[in-house]
Amino acid sequence: MSTFGTLFRVTTFGESHGKSVGCIVDGCPPGLSLVEADIQIQLDRRRPGQSNLTTPRDEKDKVAIQSGTESGITLGTPIGLLVPNQDQRPHDYSETDLYPRPSHADWTYLQKYSIKASSGGGRASARETIGRVAAGAIAEKYLKLVHGVEIVAFVSSVSNIAMPFINEQDERLFPEDFWELLNTIRREEVDKDAVRCPDKTVSDKMRERIHEAKEAKDSVGGTITCVIRNVPVGLGEPCFDKLEAKFAHAMLSIPATKGFEIGSGFKGTTLFGHQHNDPWVLKNDRLGTKTNNSGGTQVIM
Amino acid sequence: MSTFGTLFRVTTFGESHGKSVGCIVDGCPPGLSLVEADIQIQLDRRRPGQSNLTTPRDEKDKVAIQSGTESGITLGTPIGLLVPNQDQRPHDYSETDLYPRPSHADWTYLQKYSIKASSGGGRASARETIGRVAAGAIAEKYLKLVHGVEIVAFVSSVSNIAMPFINEQDERLFPEDFWELLNTIRREEVDKDAVRCPDKTVSDKMRERIHEAKEAKDSVGGTITCVIRNVPVGLGEPCFDKLEAKFAHAMLSIPATKGFEIGSGFKGTTLFGHQHNDPWVLKNDRLGTKTNNSGGTQVIM
Amino acid sequence: MSTFGTLFRVTTFGESHGKSVGCIVDGCPPGLSLVEADIQIQLDRRRPGQSNLTTPRDEKDKVAIQSGTESGITLGTPIGLLVPNQDQRPHDYSETDLYPRPSHADWTYLQKYSIKASSGGGRASARETIGRVAAGAIAEKYLKLVHGVEIVAFVSSVSNIAMPFINEQDERLFPEDFWELLNTIRREEVDKDAVRCPDKTVSDKMRERIHEAKEAKDSVGGTITCVIRNVPVGLGEPCFDKLEAKFAHAMLSIPATKGFEIGSGFKGTTLFGHQHNDPWVLKNDRLGTKTNNSGGTQVIM
Amino acid sequence: MSTFGTLFRVTTFGESHGKSVGCIVDGCPPGLSLVEADIQIQLDRRRPGQSNLTTPRDEKDKVAIQSGTESGITLGTPIGLLVPNQDQRPHDYSETDLYPRPSHADWTYLQKYSIKASSGGGRASARETIGRVAAGAIAEKYLKLVHGVEIVAFVSSVSNIAMPFINEQDERLFPEDFWELLNTIRREEVDKDAVRCPDKTVSDKMRERIHEAKEAKDSVGGTITCVIRNVPVGLGEPCFDKLEAKFAHAMLSIPATKGFEIGSGFKGTTLFGHQHNDPWVLKNDRLGTKTNNSGGTQVIM
Structure with missing residues (x-):
């Protein structure tokens, strides 16, 4: 399904040919200052066409908050986010009507659903990530304010x-x-x-x-390498929902990703245990680790 | 959270003061004929102001499908539904800014979230049911076509x-x-x-x-009394998710409801077992029940 | 599925003919004092054969904690609970092999699964409730200690x-x-x-x-009438998971239940709004309600 | 939480110091032939002590089916699986009472729960994987029989x-x-x-x-490299629950794993698109791909 998360949860919708793409962000705490500019700044960072290195389309994705805030403050209720599709050309990639593109989801969708959007990637279009970015912008703002x-x-x-x-x-x-x-x-x-x-x-x-x-x-x-600093203690669950397992799930759900590593990753498998273990040491009079090969799941600074 | 359902799932958003109310319907099978009129007909039935018996506002809720269909056929992807709020007066019930209304959710929201929408019921407004009705319209169309x-x-x-x-x-x-x-x-x-x-x-x-x-x-x-005919065999799960338990959950989640009965309901508790049991009988050469006190969970016609 | 709850969650298993019935209670906070006697006391209250009013079998269901505690303290990890079936006679209700009992789940199981346990009610046996009672005993102990x-x-x-x-x-x-x-x-x-x-x-x-x-x-x-006193403020969610909706779900999932009311229930539907609303009044210098027709969702003592 | 899966779902419990470890497998289709030997064969493959390369303990984990089958056939109801801990020594790793082991979960558990099992890894013990292996044995048997x-x-x-x-x-x-x-x-x-x-x-x-x-x-x-052949078409979901995302989630939830790749993995990132794309070709008169860099998400044989 198109939902990710348990307590803070995003559900996305939208294909490139439809009226809009967007999402519902449920579980955002009340009382958070939140205006469209908080989200727009991340959508602008996501947007293709920022340099001559990427696809030339300048999509100008403008987000509109539909619900969940009043006077710029979150209410604790679901936040509906909408980004209109400016260009709903039904046939902008017209050949894909006839032939499935290699290493795209066209054929896979046809096999699963017996139908697919006629233009672009439909639900597998990179525009689907707009909803994730918008939800991520809200999550990041909260985490930064409350936990740094x-x-x-x-x-x-x-x-x-x-x-x-x-x-x-x-x-x-x-x-x-x-x-x-x-x-x-x-x-x-x-x-x-x-x-x-x-x-x-x-x-x-x-x-x-x-x-x-x-x-x-x-x-x-x-x-891509990503570092997250000041992660609150205790995120994740034992067994199935370890923090690194949820990260892997999230990362491999991004289109066209094929691998995920945390901490020492695949390199670490070449080492002996005595080289790889993160020894406990005193750090500022508290318990810490000398190295961080485990990727943050042991470290207390 | 604002999500109901497992395989067919609706997530709603929207308060009366915001730009729109709506929902995402996820899990709708592909290949279903679906246009806005299929949903609008139920929103019109839901709408206040249809007679002089109800609240006088004529809200004219017009639904717009944002995603999940192409050329009037569902794609199997999430269906985004949007109903603009025509009248976003921030203070149309101005006294509620000052005093919580009795037997409304005003005070309860304040206690839970420390904040509430200033006008109307916010998320507890009856407008929240628009998303449910829209999702229900799609579910009903599918169930009627496929199972009668x-x-x-x-x-x-x-x-x-x-x-x-x-x-x-x-x-x-x-x-x-x-x-x-x-x-x-x-x-x-x-x-x-x-x-x-x-x-x-x-x-x-x-x-x-x-x-x-x-x-x-x-x-x-x-x-309200409701009958559902031609229910497919096997809906519901043993134990926690019995069909009647899911019905009770759904019905008691509608604002201002306080009770639910199925089959013989509370009346049935006054009877002896020999009066209440649904005896097996032959019906059209198949096993059936003489009565239906269990409310459909035993009957095979 | 056989799971109920989100943060505190029980998953049950067991038919009357198997080796045991039981459950896994996940999400119980760590640090709670918990020994088998805490659970046994409720299983003894559940047990048939306590008076000459009920079924004569004296089942003596003895619970054994498999995991999740050490030295009588919960670890925050899943609590496995097991109650051996003393009497695993495969054919103690032998006629049910041949004929489905009226108003029992025999026929419904056969229609859904094309197979059913040969004796007793299988999964629909009242023994299934052992897992619920055991989980409830833990939940109740926690709620009593922490919230009274x-x-x-x-x-x-x-x-x-x-x-x-x-x-x-x-x-x-x-x-x-x-x-x-x-x-x-x-x-x-x-x-x-x-x-x-x-x-x-x-x-x-x-x-x-x-x-x-x-x-x-x-x-x-x-x-049955049930009162819950000292319920913490804010339980339940707006819309689909209102507290009363979750209660209705839970109650109607108990075998052989057909109705649920909260607060004024069906009686309340016969009243005018001015009779039914719970007026706000001062109680001990705080906001309270004169009546409690809404069944606890408004009251602050 | 200790649950994985949606329609076929496993919930595990158990620490090494408790009476048993095990799981509940919910959603297994009815009518599947299933006896303890089907599961035991995989537990024996999992078991340490099979050669002089691994830890010397010979644990002899014997599984007992508690529910969900009758006469060796699944009923469609939850399958309770129990593996008694033969050796419940509370202090077999006694130093861990005093010092957290480097690169083990000891300290992390203490930080999250303020308490941890005194011996072994508690819930983070490799014995936790017994429940997964047992559930996997059932899943694999079904998938092999029905889909090859x-x-x-x-x-x-x-x-x-x-x-x-x-x-x-x-x-x-x-x-x-x-x-x-x-x-x-x-x-x-x-x-x-x-x-x-x-x-x-x-x-x-x-x-x-x-x-x-x-x-x-x-x-x-x-x-470890794993190949899965004859995967049914259509597994996985668009967006968040892509098949590869669920695999990544599952794999990174195994203790002491730090990376996951599918198809071309990290190597693929060094190539140009024209080298990496899987071209469509005719295979046995049907559409197929010349290469399989995408790791099975495109291939139809």
Whole structure:
């Protein structure tokens, strides 16, 4: 179904050919200051057409809050969010009426539903992510205000051009400057770069590679690294709903993703236990860990 | 949360002061013919202001399908439904800003959320039922087409004016003509009557009683009887999600409801087991029951 | 499915012919003192054979905690509860192999699953309620300790023999002494009476009626009234999961129940709004209601 | 919570110090032949102590079906499964009472619950996976019978000793013989090898590496590759519950896992789109794909 979450829950709707895309965000606490600009800023970051590196369409997705707030304050009731589709051309990708695109969901939808939207990807269009981004904007605002949570994601590889910590291996798994980066990187810095890679030298090479692909009417893959700081203690559940399991679920539900790692990830599998375990140490007179190979599930700062 | 259902699921949003009310209907099978008129017909039946018996506002709730269909056929994807609020007066019930209304949810919302919508009932407004009615219209269309399901509800009592089968008691619990009514009553007949009571004599008295109350700026209670014919075998689950338990859940979630009965209901508790049990008999060469005190959970026609 | 609840959740299993019945209680807070005697006391209250009024089998259901506690303290992890079936006779009701019993679930199970347990009611056996009672015992202990919640239920009618407040009508709906009863009744008093009716005169008549039925190899229906005191503010959700809707769901999921009322119930439908509304009044310098026709959803003491 | 799944759902319970571990499997279709041996065979495969490579304890986990079947046939009702803990020593890892182990859940549990099981990992013990394996055995039996589904998993790397397809890169991502392996590998072959690696040369090196670690009282990491053949068309949902997202959720919920890939995985991100897309081709007169970089979500054979 099109719902994710238990206490804070988003349900999305919308195809590219319809009147709008959007979502209902249920479970947002009451009393949170929330206006459309809080959400719009993230939709603008999501929007294609921000640089000459991505698809040229400038979609100008404008969100309108339908419910759940009054005078800019949340009521604790479901927040309806709507983003009109400006361009509802029913046949903008007309060949897809006739042939399923390779490595797109066209054929899979036809097999599952015996019907599919005639244009674009229908429900598998990247426009579906608008609802997620909008809900995420609200969640992030709350988490930042109440817990000081900071979430920063950046592009760490494009094609085979990677930031230094990718593909390297030593006993610490990741070099010191990678941890330094994770501790200090800010979204504002990332957003200044068109490729969203905080390493200028690497970013330049990535940009070149993307241009090559674009000129050849091709595309390239890549990886994203995300750090979340100040995560409240106790999120997640034992067994089935471990925090890392929920993250993996969420991340692999994003279109065109094929892998997920947390902490030491696949690199960690090459190590012996004595190298990989995070030893307990004193940190500011409290229990902490010397390393963070487990990806945050052990650390108390 | 604002979601009901498992495989066919509705999530609603909207207060009376916001831009719109609506819902997302998820799990609707693909390939169903569905246009706005299919839903509008039920919203028109729901709408206040259809007669001089109800509240005078003529809200003209117009539904717009946002997603989930193409060329009038469902895609199997979430159906977004939107009904704009024409009149978003923020203070149309201005006294409620100052005093909580008795037997309304004003005070309860304040206690739970420490905030409430300033006008109308906010989320507890009867406008919240628009989303349910819209989702129900889709569910009913599907059930009728695929299983021949017929759902007819009517007003069976207003104040102490009741159709004959209410408050009567005999060994059969309900008189024969009540069963005849349940087997034959059609929605079109019910809708012809302003009170929605199919018994002309009783309806006249009800109308009079409602007018009395209205003139005294008062209101009256009542009961609704609903029959569902051609229910597919096997709906519901053992134990917690028995069909009657889900019905009770759904019915008691409608604002201002205080009781639910199925089959023989409370009357049945006055009988001995030998009077109440539904004996197995042959019906058209198949196993059937002589009576239906269990309210449909035993009967095979 | 066989699961009820969201944050505090019970999943039950077990038929009368199997090795055991039981449940998993998930979401119980850690740090609660909990030993088998806390649960056993309620299973003993549930058990048939406590008086000559009920079925003669003395089942002696002994619960064993499998997990979720250590040294009598809950760990916050799932609590597995097991009650062995002492008597696993596969054919103790042998005729049910051949004929479905009227007004039992035998035929319904066969229609839904194409198979049913050969003896007793299988999953529809009253033994299924053991899991619910066990889970309820834990929930009640927690609610009592943390919120002072008191839950008292009693038999208010058997056949057409009813406590005075049933079937009566006046403008207050229920006489003063009924409210007095609800405010003061204690479980210990109720349990002293074999019929579980706190009105001695009425109880005597009920007992007689039950004996009559029993001698005639018959049974009789009845109603139960339950009061919950000190309910924490804010339980339940707007719209679909109103507290009264969840109660109705839970109550109608108990085998052989056919009706549910809260507050004024069906009686309340006969009144005018000005009679039925619960007026706000000062109570101990705080906002309270003069009456409680809404059944607790408005009252702040 | 300790529940996974929607229509077929498992809820687990149990710590190593309690009386038993187990689960309730709800939603298993009726009419399936199911006896304890069907489950025991998988518990035996799960069990530590099968070779001198793993932990020395021989736990002999014997499963007992408590409910949900009669005469070896499922009833459609919840299947209760119980595995007694033979050894309930409360203090077998006595130091953990005093110190939290590095990279174990001890400290995390204390932070979340303010209490933890005194011995072993409590709920985070590897014994928790018994419930999953038992439920999986039932699911697999059903899927095999009804859809011919075959599931084979094997160890593809231990420490930095990997089967050839790991760490290699070419335009086809994986060499032909890897695909050949995935199409033909059978569980029986895998189980013959103590390391569960089907490549004899690689397995020998792995065994050596594990022995080295064991002698040094150390441990090593590794990766597992799994192929599922004959998956029914249409499993999974658009958006949040994509099949790969649910897989990722399930896999990352297994203790001590840190990464998940499907199809081309992280390797695929190094390619251009024209290299990575799975072109449509005719296969046996039906639409198929030349490659399977998407990991099965496009392929129709």
